[in-house]
Amino acid sequence: MARVTRRGGLVAACVWDHGGGSGPLSVFWRAVASLDPGVPDESGLTGSREGDLERVLTDAGLADVTGGVLTVRRQFAGLDEWWEPFTLGVGPAGAYVGGLDAPARRSLRERCGELLSDGPFELDASAWCAVGRVAG
16 A cells, blocks of 8 residues: 555554454454364454554554554344354354354354343444555
8 A cells, every 4th residue: 555655645554453352253253262262263363453553554664653443332133133244254254154064153153142142232343543654
């Protein structure tokens, strides 16, 4: 992005806080870890830990790099609404669910339900963000 942004332009990036445990998939990966220890989650992805994005932008040669955190709150009608996206096979979480047999999938969903709620609930999710200026 720095290469194609004009001099003086801004480059920004944002990644869910998978490494710090406050991202939108944190409950899911905690449930997975309790049932299937050792399965890699998304905490090692670039940008998913505090300071990662600032380092990436600085290493790309950007100037005046600053970072922060953004937090959103999402309401869910219940566990079914929260669980359904994991069944679509999208991303590492969806691929993990897609690779489970029916009993293991049921066990994981039940474990997630134990960590959440059957009724309406809200979840907060945070993402790391950073912005830098193209020098010149």
